[in-house]
Amino acid sequence: MRYQRSSALFREANTVLPGGVNSPVRAFKAVGGTPVFVKEASGAHFTDEDGNRYIDYISSWGPLLFGHAFEPVLQAVIQRAKKGTSYGMPTALETELASLAVSMVPNIDKIRFVNSGTEACMSAIRLARGYTGKHKIIKFAGCYHGHADAFLIQAGSGAVTFGSPNSPGVTPGTAQDTLLARYNDLNNVRELVAANRGEIAGIILEPVAGNMGCIPPASGFLEGIRELCDEEGILLVFDEVMTGFRLAAGGAQQALNIKADITAFGKVIGGGLPVGAFAASADIMSHLAPEGPVYQAGTLSGNPLAMAAGLAMLTEMNRDPEVFERLADKTAYLHKGLEKTLQERGIPHTINRFGSMISLHFTAEAVVDFDSAALGNNPDFNRYFHGMLDRGVYLPPSAFESYFLNDALSYEDLDNTIAAAEELFSNW
Ligand code: PMP
Numbered sequence: 001m002r003y004q005r006s007s008a009l010f011r012e013a014n015t016v017l018p019g020g021v022n023s024p025v026r027a028f029k030a031v032g033g034t035p036v037f038v039k040e041a042s043g044a045h046f047t048d049e050d051g052n053r054y055i056d057y058i059s060s061w062g063p064l065l066f067g068h069a070f071e072p073v074l075q076a077v078i079q080r081a082k083k084g085t086s087y088g089m090p091t092a093l094e095t096e097l098a099s100l101a102v103s104m105v106p107n108i109d110k111i112r113f114v115n116s117g118t119e120a121c122m123s124a125i126r127l128a129r130g131y132t133g134k135h136k137i138i139k140f141a142g143c144y145h146g147h148a149d150a151f152l153i154q155a156g157s158g159a160v161t162f163g164s165p166n167s168p169g170v171t172p173g174t175a176q177d178t179l180l181a182r183y184n185d186l187n188n189v190r191e192l193v194a195a196n197r198g199e200i201a202g203i204i205l206e207p208v209a210g211n212m213g214c215i216p217p218a219s220g221f222l223e224g225i226r227e228l229c230d231e232e233g234i235l236l237v238f239d240e241v242m243t244g245f246r247l248a249a250g251g252a253q254q255a256l257n258i259k260a261d262i263t264a265f266g267k268v269i270g271g272g273l274p275v276g277a278f279a280a281s282a283d284i285m286s287h288l289a290p291e292g293p294v295y296q297a298g299t300l301s302g303n304p305l306a307m308a309a310g311l312a313m314l315t316e317m318n319r320d321p322e323v324f325e326r327l328a329d330k331t332a333y334l335h336k337g338l339e340k341t342l343q344e345r346g347i348p349h350t351i352n353r354f355g356s357m358i359s360l361h362f363t364a365e366a367v368v369d370f371d372s373a374a375l376g377n378n379p380d381f382n383r384y385f386h387g388m389l390d391r392g393v394y395l396p397p398s399a400f401e402s403y404f405l406n407d408a409l410s411y412e413d414l415d416n417t418i419a420a421a422e423e424l425f426s427n428w
Contacts, residue, residue, distance in 0.1 A: 002390065005049040006037045031382045031397045036389070041068035043408035046394070054394040055413045059406040062210075062242050062267040065323065065356075066316060067408025073271045076312035077305050086303055093307040100314050101269065101279070104249045107259045111279035112288060113302045117241035117266030118146025120276035121204065123296045124264045125150060127278070128202035128235040130294035131287050136196055138203040140183040142212035142370030142400070145204060145239050145264070153178045183209055183369040184217065186224040193232055202262070203229060204237040207252035210402035211242075212373035213359030214352045222258045229261070235284070241266035241276070242402070247355040248324050249317055255355065271309030323407050327356035330414060331405050334358060337418030345425045350376070356405040359396075360384070373400060384424065391420035 001007075013020035021027045021035070028035045036048040044067050047053050056068070064070070080093075098111045114120050125137055125148075137150065145151040152167040153175055179196060182188045183205070193200060203225060209215040229236040238260035244251040245268035253260055262284060266276040279285070289295045300306075317323055335353050338360060342349045348364040361367045361376030362384065377399040388395050393416075396403060 002052060003034050003036060003048075003050060007034045009037045009049060010034050025396075025398055025401070028397050030377075030399070031385045033386060033389075035397075036394070043067040043069070044406055044410070044413050052392065054389075054392050055409070055417055056394050057403040057405065057417075058394065058396055058401075059404040060267075060272055061401075062246060062404045063270060063272045064404075064406050065246060065268050065313065065327075067406040070271075070313075070316075070408075072312045072316050073309050076271075076308040077273070080304055080308035083304070085305055086300060088299060091302070091304055091307070093304055093311065094302040097269075097307050097311045097314065100311065100318070101265075101277070104314065104318070105244070105263065105279065106250050106253045107281070108263060108279035109282040110285035111265075111277050112285070112296065113307070114276040114278070114296075114298055115274050115300055115303075115306075116146065116276045117239075117264065118148055118276070119298070120241065120264040120266055120278045121145035121151065121237075121239055122148035124237050124239075124262045124278040125202060125204060126296065127280070127284065127288060127294050128237055128262060130292075131284055132201040132233065132235060134199055134201040136177050136179055136199045137201055138179045138181050138189065138192055140181050140205050140209075140370075142183055142215075142373060143204075143206045143209055143239070144211035145206075146241075149174045150178050151204075153180055182371075183212075183215060184221050185369065186221055186228075189225060190228060193228055193234070197232070200232065200234050202235040202237045204239055206239050206242065207256060207258065207260075208243050208247065208354045208357060210357055212370050212400050213361055213367060213376065214354055214357040214402040215368060215373065216352065216354040217256070218368065222256060226258055235261040237262045237264065239264045242357070242404075243355075245269055245314065245317065246324075246357075246404070249321060268313060269310050270306050271311075271313035273303075273306040273309040275303075275306045275310055324355065327405055327407055330407075330409055330411070331356050331358050333411065334405070334414050334417065337414065338421055341418065341422045341425050345428055347380075347425060347428060357402045358405070359402050361399070387424035388417075388420055391424065393417050393420050 010020050019027045039047050039049050149170045152170050179192050240251045244265040247255040262280040264278045287294050350361045350367045362380035363375035367373050381399040
């Protein structure tokens with residue numbers, strides 16, 4: 001049996017880990033079946049505990065821009081570990097990574113490192129509230145900003161896969177300060193702002209959404225929000241946890257030429273180690289402790305191994321800036337191949353793509369917001385996921401997630417992926 005050892009490991013895991021995992025989407029609950037347990041990974045591939053080999057399209061959900069066990073990151077972590085793994089004191093490494101990040105991303109002067117995307121977004125919102133003295137925030141249905149209470153109001157990603165858009169444990173008091181808008185619907189945002197005039201601290205969103213599949217912003221959507229924020233004294237918070245250092249060296253702000261007031265990072269900036277960060281102008285960041293009164297802290301924040309990994313990653317993309325174009329080309333190639341076979345078989349679908357993010361939705365409707373993305377959360381998606389898995393292609397195990405390509409993927413890998421889809425769809 002193909003997944004025998006993974007099944008046994010999953011049963012064992014369930015005895016000591018809730019649901020057998022440490023992050024819900026990994027459990028395959030939406031798509032059914034047994035999650036594959038990873039034994040090892042290198043480049044664009046990983047091997048599971050049963051010895052099956054896969055082409056990996058999630059790249060650790062984004063961080064691994066150059067693929068698994070990327071040599072410069074590996075060496076940086078190994079060499080750094082020999083000098084100690086954590087100090088809880090300042091190191092030169094933190095300033096080095098901060099300087100590099102600030103030089104690459106437009107509109108930021110200072111950055112604070114944390115340990116996850118959740119922390120980055122949670123702290124960004126606290127800072128927006130502390131800076132403006134206002135309480136409410138606007139978030140968009142289907143956008144995921146981590147699992148802090150204020151964001152678990154119609155979040156995308158795993159939070160919606162499990163049918164608990166408003167998680168138990170989030171108090172009504174918290175929920176009432178989070179206003180919910182429709183992605184790509186500027187009028188809806190205007191209405192919310194008008195109905196809560198003078199009360200909104202920040203509008204947070206994924207500039208290219210990746211947690212309801214990949215949904216690019218409609219033309220004028222982000223520009224309109226930027227204008228509205230300027231008119232109303234609202235801070236625009238870009239959650240670039242997925243898009244930062246992936247869509248371009250300067251993330252979505254560079255790729256789309258829109259300025260955010262506060263930017264949250266995660267994933268790529270840590271080179272595959274647990275890192276998040278938030279950044280803004282010197283003026284806004286001066287409100288953060290110990291310079292200012294908005295409190296935020298972390299025992300392991302700025303961890304030397306994590307900083308070394310992030311530094312190696314960002315250094316490599318500066319050395320090889322064509323990586324973004326190569327990735328976009330590979331993603332376009334995959335798009336074309338999948339599109340062709342779906343069309344030939346007459347299977348209703350929509351493919352969304354931006355840079356190295358792409359998603360296939362089993363609906364003919366345009367997928368532009370959470371409601372349209374939900375149309376693709378159906379048995380066809382699950383059949384597709386497992387059909388590809390059985391053919392050695394690891395895709396996101398949820399209709400609400402984007403693929404993340406990495407540069408280690410070869411055109412042969414892409415051709416093999418398209419061939420697997422062709423075989424699957426020919427027996428659809
Ligand atoms: N924001 C976005 C856009 C994300 O995609 C994620 C995680 N997928 C987060 C925040 C939360 O990051 P983490 O899982 O590192 O807490």
